[in-house]
Amino acid sequence: MKTPKRIAPLIEDGLVDEVLRPLMSGKEAIVYLVRCGDNIRCAKVYKDVVARSFKKAAQYQEGRKVRNTRRQRAMEKRSRFGREEQEKLWQTAEVDALYKLHDAGVRVPKAYGCFDGVLLMELITDAQGEVAPRLNDILIPAEQAIEDHSTMMHAILRMLCVGLIHGDLSEFNVLQAADGPVIIDLPQVVNAAGNNNAPSMLARDVANITRYYAQYAPELAQTHYAEELWALHDAGGLNPDMKLTGKYDHTETDADVDAVLREIAEATREEMQRRERLLDSDNLD
Numbered sequence: 001m002k003t004p005k006r007i008a009p010l011i012e013d014g015l016v017d018e019v020l021r022p023l024m025s026g027k028e029a030i031v032y033l034v035r036c037g038d039n040i041r042c043a044k045v046y047k048d049v050v051a052r053s054f055k056k057a058a059q060y061q062e063g064r065k066v067r068n069t070r071r072q073r074a075m076e077k078r079s080r081f082g083r084e085e086q087e088k089l090w091q092t093a094e095v096d097a098l099y100k101l102h103d104a105g106v107r108v109p110k111a112y113g114c115f116d117g118v119l120l121m122e123l124i125t126d127a128q129g130e131v132a133p134r135l136n137d138i139l140i141p142a143e144q145a146i147e148d149h150s151t152m153m154h155a156i157l158r159m160l161c162v163g164l165i166h167g168d169l170s171e172f173n174v175l176q177a178a179d180g181p182v183i184i185d186l187p188q189v190v191n192a193a194g195n196n197n198a199p200s201m202l203a204r205d206v207a208n209i210t211r212y213y214a215q216y217a218p219e220l221a222q223t224h225y226a227e228e229l230w231a232l233h234d235a236g237g238l239n240p241d242m243k244l245t246g247k248y249d250h251t252e253t254d255a256d257v258d259a260v261l262r263e264i265a266e267a268t269r270e271e272m273q274r275r276e277r278l279l280d281s282d283n284l285d
Helices: 006-013 057-061 069-077 080-103 142-161 198-214 218-222 224-236 256-282
Strands: 020-024 031-037 039-046 111-113 120-121 174-177 181-183
Touching: 020 039, 080 111, 080 120, 111 174, 142 198, 142 218, 142 224, 181 218, 198 218
Parallel strands: none
Antiparallel strands: 020 031, 031 039, 039 120, 111 120, 174 181
């Protein structure tokens, strides 16, 4: 196939030997299957800032540190330079999160570096060695749903232990690999300690994942992992190897539950809209 313009410099520098085919396309990026020596990897090509958008981006970026005051002012003014810098910050957040989460034992694709808006990373495969499907593309038995839901709750726990919340977690950005679920798509990752929206975003992530697995194991819908996780986070009691119960005793001093439920309802509407978009852009010719 014709080499995409953004990947051409990587071929010239010897980082990529060949572009095999497009893998998937979304609102933020196009992912290609590439050959790097004897290895098959993924190249995530971020779309230009003018061609991509992410609703309520400011909510996700709250708490991200920009040391250069000139860049910070430009981003706040939304100048051309500021938008370019904001885009770089968006991409850097994903790369940094992949490295950080991989080191924390969270199953995410291994990153090999980001080069001028192209992220090279591990190709996730299924038990047959084929490209791993997303959760929304498969059916699973109830027993596996319970096991994989537990795996995902533990992954969210480990993310929170290193101060991160995915912020957009659902069955559309989890791959079913040979060794279980793998979390992808992290440019909107949230700073748990520095973002006022962190509790509601954690609740939404947990609700989305739980709703998916509860299709197969309805009892999962009665669990309360988000509340348990955030209470442990607030109390400084998180441990990456701790066992979660999914139980939580609500008290009158709890956070605004209605606000969290409204956030979840809004996320559900956005998810339905995203599903419609994905039907149109999931596969490239």
